[in-house]
Each structure stands twice: as structure tokens, then as C-alpha cells.
Amino acid sequence: MSVGSARATRAAWADPAELTAAALAGDRRAVARLISLVEDSSAALREVSALLAPHTGRARVIGLTGAPGVGKSTSTSGLVGAYRAAGLRVGVLAIDPSSPFTGGALLGDRVRMVEHANDPEVFVRSLATRGNLGGLSWATPQALRVLDAAGFDVVLVETVGVGQAEVDVAALADTTLVLLAPGMGDGIQAAKAGIMEIADVLVVNKADRPGADHTYRDVVAAVRMAGRPRESIADTAFTGAGAGAAAGSAAADVGAVGGLEDWHPEVIRVAAVSGQGLPELVAAIERHQTWLRASGVLRRRRLRRAGEEISQLALAGLRARLGRLDDGQRLAELARQVTDGQLDPFTAADTLLAGVAG
């Protein structure tokens, strides 16, 4: 079908199949439209998803997370530039759950990525979360599928590293970067234990600022203390491999001494504003990607991601079914009994479920 005019294009895009075909051919507006369908939980997504499926699984997915103020947007922009310089097409999904009512709108596309705005091989999108993290958990992997199928070689998923969001991004990404910065005070201390669990690469941003050396040493010490790799696939985990003692040394040691069994998080110093350290960061990501493939962990992570994705969709379906039950009358009556202390919520939940699932 010809899409010779803007009007013809729009008409064709009323059909999910045509829209999907345009996105697969690399049409940026079609990609944007598909992601809007995801945000809107459009019924057309089922058809779209089936058409996208055979084209997925090729993009490298890199997650970036960190507390507000550590320089995530600047770092993302720096990475986009580095990957573009290597000739790769780059997609960016920016997820901002910090205000569920405004979604990504406030920190959205306008203020990010200005320098890449005119690059046709870069696609940046803030994902609005419509007020619930369930929505985010559900929508982000679907938006990722769109960019993956549309042929972006690298997809950066950027999210504010607070609470569930950082876990979600780690579950979604092949490689998870956790950003830190000097002068963030107790927040870093408090976050460390959690960060160690999800980081493949720790990035100390603003490395040209006072206190950066202190932060760097802190993080390196924390990595050493944590000792165990993020994902151990053999019992021969070795500790004290010098993770982060210098950029890249940990991975090199793993390759030389420990074989492919373990990955110890690397710690990389970066000043994203000036670009200092970005090549080293990209190199660390590539080492991790190489390890992911060689060790078989990439496959395991993607299987797990798909399993989680299916479960989320299944639960969303069940939740909708619960909501429709008797037009909510049964739930309303159960809620009244619980509110009045006549029934406990567990028994109420059992009663509700008896009506929906055999």
C-alpha cells in the first residue's frame, strides 16, 4: 500500500497492521504511535504484539538508574553520543515514576537529549506511567519490544532509582548501570546494600567534583565487601577479585582467573557533562555484554524477563476480571462487611476469588 502523502499515511495507520509495518520499516512517527498505544493499554496491542514478536530479541538493553540529581539524563545523553559515534541506532525510554500523577511529562522529552533531537537514528521517549507502578511494570517491556522490533541496536532505559523502579529496570535490562555522585550524603550509604544487588556497572558520575574520590573509594569498598557477584552460575565464586580497583580490572580478572562463571560489578568514574570516562563506561558495558553472551546468562535473563512479562499481563487480565465481577457489587458488599468488622479481608478475598477462578 502506498503511503505517498501524510493523509494516506494517517489513514493507513488506523489499521494496526499497517502501523506496525511502518514501525518495522523504521518510521519514527509510527514507532511513537505504537508506544502511545502501549501507554493507553490499547486493545490494538494484541495484534501489534503478535506482529512485532518475530522481530524482537536483537537490541542490547541497558538500564540506568540512580537517585535524583546524580546526572542520569546527562549520562544517558553521553551514552547516546558514544553509541551513535559507533554507528548504532539508539532508543531511549525515560521512565519517571516520581510523581505518578504527572508521569514523565514534567521531566519529559523537552529537557532531555536536546543535542540528539535532530538525529534520525535516535529515538527518545518519556513513558508516562498513568499513576500506578503496575502500569509501569506492564508498559515498559511492551515499549521496549516496539523499539527492539523497530531495529534500534541499543535501548537505554532510564529511571529514577527509588524503590521498585530500580528493581524493575534491573529485571528488564541486560546490563544495569547504577549511577552515584559525590555529595549525595546518607542517601548513598542507605542505598548501597540495595544497589549492590542490581548493579552490573557502578558509575560514579561528577568525578571532577570535590568528594568524588571519597565516593569512589566508598563504592569500591562496598563492592568488595559485598563480595559475591550479582549472578553466580557456579559455586566457584571467588572474592576479592579487585572489582573496581581500576576500570575493567575486575572483568579482566574474571576472564583470566575465574572463567565465565561470575561477574563482579565494575566501578567506573565519569564526568558525563564533559564526556570524561564515557569511553571507559562503554567499554565496561561491552565487557559485560560479552560476558552475558558467553556465559549464557543473557539467555537466562531474557527467559526470566519474558516470564515476568507474561505474568504481569496475566495478572492485569485477572485484575480486570475481578473488577468486572458483578459490576463490582460483590466486592462492594465484601468491603462493607470488612469495614464493619464482620469479616476479615482474607476470607473476603477467598469469597471474591471463588467467583472468578475455579
Place this chain on the structure above:
Amino acid sequence: MSVGSARATRAAWADPAELTAAALAGDRRAVARLISLVEDSSAALREVSALLAPHTGRARVIGLTGAPGVGKSTSTSGLVGAYRAAGLRVGVLAIDPSSPFTGGALLGDRVRMVEHANDPEVFVRSLATRGNLGGLSWATPQALRVLDAAGFDVVLVETVGVGQAEVDVAALADTTLVLLAPGMGDGIQAAKAGIMEIADVLVVNKADRPGADHTYRDVVAAVRMAGRPRESIADTAFTGAGAGAAAGSAAADVGAVGGLEDWHPEVIRVAAVSGQGLPELVAAIERHQTWLRASGVLRRRRLRRAGEEISQLALAGLRARLGRLDDGQRLAELARQVTDGQLDPFTAADTLLAGVAG
């Protein structure tokens, strides 16, 4: 049954009924034990919950939320002191989703509430979230039930106001306080739109700091701009009622002019460290509680809360059922097909559900 010795007490508490009876009688260690059962998703909770049910619904539930650094713990401690001075028993649930892996442990009981540590009529508990907000959504209302049934007159639920947590606390509380502080920069601006949706009382803390007047005027202006009350139960909403122009004036206006229909968020200045403004804050909360009861909104909120609670438990049950299905073999095979692009996740979810729900 006699609980004459510590050993006898512990033995009796192996029985959920005895443990619950002790908690209902006000035994603090029994209360703590019950909340641990909630955190652990113990199977004993079903029995416990049924025993607690007739004793619930009496506590005033006050939620406090706000960005890190606005002084939530100090404000909570100040409110505890104020309610204790009025002779009320106070429970505090501190929820810290900022690091899902460490839960509330790092910012836990140790550093909070030191001044109330020896008051037997105050019970403080950090709720660990075990790594997922689903867990938090599920556990917090159950922990609240324990404190409610154990006879605490006021329960303060404190949470970091980022993302979903602030929505959850608003859904749970009768009265939601949103804390702000001068010098928080863009965060406040960004958060405003969301804050207006959930706040019953806006608290400008650190009111003795430079910039506090500016923050206060900003918030008052935002409340005016938002115009509409949090929960309108009539079409006769009136705007420009001077919400926040002076502490308490909005509610007074509502009472005098608009009857019981609307609640416009009040804006209260506080310096929690010195105690300045705390009596005004307590008065604002009490005005809101009075309005809640008189308007019938309290009942509506609690019905909604119970409905959400039942739904969460039902979904948790369904999720467990999905996980048990064929020992996860069916999900694993579906995940493989999705990973390999042979199947889209929607169809996979349908297939999965066909096995669990009729």
C-alpha cells in the same frame, strides 16, 4: 491460660489465638510479633485476621509523606508527642521503600523516635517491604489492622513520598499530610501536581529556615490554582475559599459557607524540630477528622480502603496460583517461546490464564 513466666508466654504465643489475645490486651511484644507475621506473610495470618476483625475501625489513621529530607521523622515524632500530651495511645508505621532490599532496616527504629522509646503507650515499627511494593501494598493495611485492633487511638503511617508510595499512603489514611520544606528546589515544583491530588493538609516544615516564606506562598498559590477539593461530594464546589491563606481559614470557610460538601487542603507552617506550629497542625488534622465524620467521607474512604485491601489479597492469591501452575513448567515454556519470538506475550498470558481461571 496463665502466662505467668516469659517461657509460658512464648509457649502460648506459638498459638495464633493466644498471641492475638495478648495483642488485643495491649501486650506490646505480642503486637510486634503479629506485625512480624504480616511481614513474613505467615499462614497464621488468616486466623489472626479473623480474630482481629471485630476490634478494628476505631483508630484515626494519619498518613505522612514527602520527599527525602523534608523532616518526616521529626514531624512524626512531634505529632506523637502532641497526641501523647492529649492522652492518646499512638502507633507509628514507618515505611521505607527507598531501598527494597534493605527495607526499613537502615532507617529503622533505632534512629527514629528516640524520645518516645520508653513510653509504653507509643509503638513504633519500621515495616520492611521484602523487595516489592506489591508486598508493601499488601502488608501495610494488615499491620495497620494489628495496631488498630490493639487499641492505638492514632496510627501515623509515614512513608517516603516518591512514586507509588505516596498514593498508597493516601489510599490507606483517613487524613493525608504532605510535607514540604524550603530549599528542596525543583523537586517541589515537579511534585506539586501530584501532591495536590492526595494532600488533606500541606505542611511546610522548617518554617524557621530562609526561603520558608517563599515555599509557603508557592504552596498556597498552588492550592488556589488547583481550586478543586480533594474529594467533592456535591456539585456546589466553591473555589477561592482562601485555602491556606492562614492556618485553618479554609476549613473554617468551608464550615461557614459551603457546609460539609468540600474539603480544601489547608497549608500549615511548622518547625518540627522546635515544635513551632505543631498545635496548629494537630488542630488542622482534627478539623479534617471532624469533617470526615460529619460529611460521610470517612465511611466512603474506609469502604474504598477495604475494597482495595480485599483486591490486593485476591491478586496475591491468584499470583501464587499462577506460580504453582505445573510447578512453573508451563510458564517456563511460554517464556521460551516469547524469548525466541515464536509467541507474543499477550497470547502467552491468555494461555497461562486458561490453566488457572475458568
